[in-house]
Amino acid sequence: MGAAMKKSMPRELTRQQYLDLYxxxxxxxxxxxTMVKLFRQNKIVGGLYxxxxxxxxxxxxxxxxxxxxxxxxxxxxxxxxxxxxxxxRDIFMQHMAKYDSPTKGRDGTxxxxxxxxLHIVSPISMLGDLIPVMAGVAIGxxxxxxxxxxxxWIGDGGSSxxxxxxxxxxxxxxxxxxxxxxxxxxxxxxxxxxxxVPLENLADRATGYGMDSYIVDGNNVVAVYKTAREAVExxxxxxxxxxxxxxxxRRLGHAQHDPAEYVPKEMRAxxxxxxxxxxxxxxxxxxxxxDAPVKKEIDERLETLLEAEREFAENSPMxxxxxxxxxxxxxxxxxxxxxxxxxxPIAEVTPPKSSVKAVWTVPGxxxxxxxxxxxxxxxxxxxxxxxxKPANNGRSAKAAAKPAAKTAPKKAKAAAAGASRKARR
Amino acid sequence: MxxxxxxxxxxxxxxxxxxxxxxxxxxxxxxEMERDPTVLLMGEDVGVYGGAFKTxxxxxxxxxxxxxxxxxxxxxxxxGAACGMSYVGLRPxxxxxxxxxxxxxxxQITNFLAKGHYxxxxxxxxxxxxxxxxxxxxxxxxxxxxxxxxVHTPGLKVIYPSTPYDAKGLLxxxxxxxxxxxxxxxxxxxxxxxxEVPAEDYTVPIGKSVVRREGRHLTILSYAAMMHAxxxxxxxxxxxGIEAEVIDLRTLLPLDEESIxxxxxxxxxxxxxxxxxxxxxxxxxxxxxxCEKAFSDLDxxxxxxxxxxxxxxxxxxxxxxxxxxxKKVFAAAKELARY
Ligand SMILES: Cc1ncc(C[n+]2csc(CCOP(=O)(O)OP(=O)(O)O)c2C)c(N)n1
Ligand SMILES: [Mg+2]
Numbered sequence: 001m002g003a004a005m006k007k008s009m010p011r012e013l014t015r016q017q018y019l020d021l022y023x024x025x026x027x028x029x030x031x032x033x034t035m036v037k038l039f040r041q042n043k044i045v046g047g048l049y050x051x052x053x054x055x056x057x058x059x060x061x062x063x064x065x066x067x068x069x070x071x072x073x074x075x076x077x078x079x080x081x082x083x084x085x086x087x088x089r090d091i092f093m094q095h096m097a098k099y100d101s102p103t104k105g106r107d108g109t110x111x112x113x114x115x116x117x118l119h120i121v122s123p124i125s126m127l128g129d130l131i132p133v134m135a136g137v138a139i140g141x142x143x144x145x146x147x148x149x150x151x152x153w154i155g156d157g158g159s160s161x162x163x164x165x166x167x168x169x170x171x172x173x174x175x176x177x178x179x180x181x182x183x184x185x186x187x188x189x190x191x192x193x194x195x196x197v198p199l200e201n202l203a204d205r206a207t208g209y210g211m212d213s214y215i216v217d218g219n220n221v222v223a224v225y226k227t228a229r230e231a232v233e234x235x236x237x238x239x240x241x242x243x244x245x246x247x248x249x250r251r252l253g254h255a256q257h258d259p260a261e262y263v264p265k266e267m268r269a270x271x272x273x274x275x276x277x278x279x280x281x282x283x284x285x286x287x288x289x290x291d292a293p294v295k296k297e298i299d300e301r302l303e304t305l306l307e308a309e310r311e312f313a314e315n316s317p318m319x320x321x322x323x324x325x326x327x328x329x330x331x332x333x334x335x336x337x338x339x340x341x342x343x344x345p346i347a348e349v350t351p352p353k354s355s356v357k358a359v360w361t362v363p364g365x366x367x368x369x370x371x372x373x374x375x376x377x378x379x380x381x382x383x384x385x386x387x388x389k390p391a392n393n394g395r396s397a398k399a400a401a402k403p404a405a406k407t408a409p410k411k412a413k414a415a416a417a418g419a420s421r422k423a424r425r
Numbered sequence: 426m427x428x429x430x431x432x433x434x435x436x437x438x439x440x441x442x443x444x445x446x447x448x449x450x451x452x453x454x455x456x457e458m459e460r461d462p463t464v465l466l467m468g469e470d471v472g473v474y475g476g477a478f479k480t481x482x483x484x485x486x487x488x489x490x491x492x493x494x495x496x497x498x499x500x501x502x503x504x505g506a507a508c509g510m511s512y513v514g515l516r517p518x519x520x521x522x523x524x525x526x527x528x529x530x531x532x533q534i535t536n537f538l539a540k541g542h543y544x545x546x547x548x549x550x551x552x553x554x555x556x557x558x559x560x561x562x563x564x565x566x567x568x569x570x571x572x573x574x575x576v577h578t579p580g581l582k583v584i585y586p587s588t589p590y591d592a593k594g595l596l597x598x599x600x601x602x603x604x605x606x607x608x609x610x611x612x613x614x615x616x617x618x619x620x621e622v623p624a625e626d627y628t629v630p631i632g633k634s635v636v637r638r639e640g641r642h643l644t645i646l647s648y649a650a651m652m653h654a655x656x657x658x659x660x661x662x663x664x665x666g667i668e669a670e671v672i673d674l675r676t677l678l679p680l681d682e683e684s685i686x687x688x689x690x691x692x693x694x695x696x697x698x699x700x701x702x703x704x705x706x707x708x709x710x711x712x713x714x715x716c717e718k719a720f721s722d723l724d725x726x727x728x729x730x731x732x733x734x735x736x737x738x739x740x741x742x743x744x745x746x747x748x749x750x751x752k753k754v755f756a757a758a759k760e761l762a763r764y
Pocket of ligand 1: 076125126127154155156157158159161185187188189250254
């Protein structure tokens with residue numbers, strides 16, 4: 001049905017929810033501002049990315065999830081990490097490659113997760129890879145009866161990868177409880193969206209997968225939250241995956257090194273006038289949800305928090321060099337005890353209850369009719385049914401060259417297999 | 426072949442008798458799914474059709490649609506989804522319809538799956554399996570031996586068995602392993618090889634080779650289909666008074682260095698036979714290992730009998746020329762023994 005601006009649910013937010021959204025956007029921005037300072041002091045290892053002007057998306061979407069739900073944030077989704085409950089010190093330490101960071105210095109930037117407690121899957125650099133992964137989380141969660149929703153984010157640029165297509169199609173075919181947020185910030189590094197995708201609305205991509213989609217103003221946190229909440233509820237109810245295109249703008253360069261001189265001045269000016277935090281403050285003030293004392297309290301709270309978190313992070317040591325080694329493999333149960341959290345009767349997925357009539361629409365096809373093993377038509381059906389000599393049956397050059405000659409299949413089915421081998425391409 | 430089509434076992438042999446290589450694989454999956462409800466199978470045409478080679482026949486009927494998942498033709502999505510499933514505690518088995526297509530998921534496997542434990546302390550108990558290898562006129566896109574792309578990837582385990590016993594025992598071990606395991610099934614062996622598998626549950630340890638034939642004049646290291654060519658060559662060599670020790674590597678990553686070294690220290694000569702192409706094949710890695718750790722024990726050069734450094738050609742005459750075989754192994758071994 002394509003992209004349609006859905007009417008938001010009538011239900012309004014509580015005062016606390018309004019203020020939470022504000023707090024997390026402010027926290028998101030303050031964390032990134034702290035990191036810019038650290039970057040300028042040469043304390044960040046490698047590049048530093050920014051989500052300036054996109055905070056409403058990370059915060060508004062993730063805030064729509066329940067605690068048990070799963071996210072896989074991308075590099076501009078620090079806000080989602082914070083909403084999920086990641087302490088700022090982890091983000092700082094991760095960017096400084098410290099030993100106490102979640103990956104202990106083995107990776108940097110926002111490449112980390114928390115599978116056990118917060119249900120966060122780490123991103124990797126390869127854009128789009130998280131889409132099938134999160135589809136798998138959703139399918140796996142459903143299998144276990146957990147009623148979870150999985151969410152991840154992708155850029156306008158990342159939406160052209162092959163794995164974006166494979167992942168969304170699979171998620172849709174499986175009706176996975178999966179919500180994808182497509183952050184259209186108009187740029188992929190230096191390339192404008194119009195040069196990458198011949199579509200006005202990237203939400204239209206969903207149509208190709210039979211998925212429903214929304215378009216939302218990505219600089220309006222309440223709109224983002226309400227849209228995400230509706231999408232999450234629908235996905236959880238079994239309606240299948242949903243795509244939300246959030247229209248926004250990447251205010252800084254691709255990363256700290258990039259002055260983004262390729263961005264037209266008018267475009268930047270237009271979006272700078274639509275800063276999501278400034279807009280929201282105005283809204284909150286108008287609604288009498290925020291006043292000067294409350295704002296001051298939040299300012300102070302953020303300052304105290306981030307000062308302590310930054311200090312902790314700076315005091316963490318670099319990993320000892322030899323930590324580069326080891327840890328590549330799970331060494332067994334004492335390393336990881338893998339356990340599934342079942343929230344449905346296991347009997348439902350084990351025989352005899354799990355057993356089904358294995359047929360598509362042609363009566364009688366499937367249902368164990370195919371094989372009896374040796375008789376079944378298989379790819380490369382010229383393979384002899386069974387070799388006479390059980391052991392030591394080396395492949396002589398002769399046998400390899402003319403495999404069908406000596407052991408021509410006698411049964412009708414096997415003969416058909418030989419024929420289909422020829423026809424298969 | 427597994428007889429009967431009894432309702433209780435869905436036509437599966439109960440073990441304790443001669444089964445084909447293919448049947449051994451089917452039994453391993455069946456039994457693991459029976460044993461552990463977190464084990465699922467995903468792949469193209471694995472459900473109603475039972476797989477292009479019928480390795481999953483009867484599984485859907487027994488375990489249902491949620492555990493035997495027919496996927497779209499999306500190798501990256503299959504592997505990606507398996508990663509996600511593993512994060513909630515499941516143990517998916519992913520079938521590549523032909524192992525050649527595994528490289529369509531190369532990025533997901535090498536960048537996401539393999540790095541997870543090192544970076545995020547995230548175990549990924551995933552098996553990726555599928556029919557590999559040549560000799561059946563599959564041509565350049567249905568005959569691949571892509572094992573070395575993955576042997577070069579820390580975080581993976583790579584298995585390539587040669588007998589029904591090993592195939593079943595190693596596949597069961599792979600399903601129970603907490604790491605991503607790539608399991609290559611040489612399709613030439615599917616129905617050509619039959620062997621005994623025990624009736625009772627068993628596993629074969631990952632990372633351990635096995636001596637298939639003892640000898641003192643030289644060591645032949647091989648795996649998968651070439652194991653059989655090597656044994657045939659060893660028979661012929663014995664008739665000429667050359668006793669080759671033949672070792673089946675079974676697991677390529679991690680490589681059983683200890684057994685390789687102890688055999689070569691005994692025989693002082695080493696021949697490696699693989700169906701994979703020569704450059705970058707495991708033989709090169711073994712040569713390096715011997716240079717590092719058994720240099721003074723060697724009484725001759727390490728010799729490689731491998732496929733040519735070309736794509737797998739289609740016409741039978743070309744493919745026969747391309748592939749190693751018992752005759753080529755015999756000739757090379759004889760020369761090395763005399764060195
Ligand atoms: C598959 C892949 N190719 C190339 C890159 C290099 N790269 C990193 S970010 C980026 C631009 C991404 O643009 P977009 O998806 O719109 O995200 P944004 O930076 O705007 O948030 C590129 C090309 C990558 N990370 N992954
Ligand atoms: Mg972009």
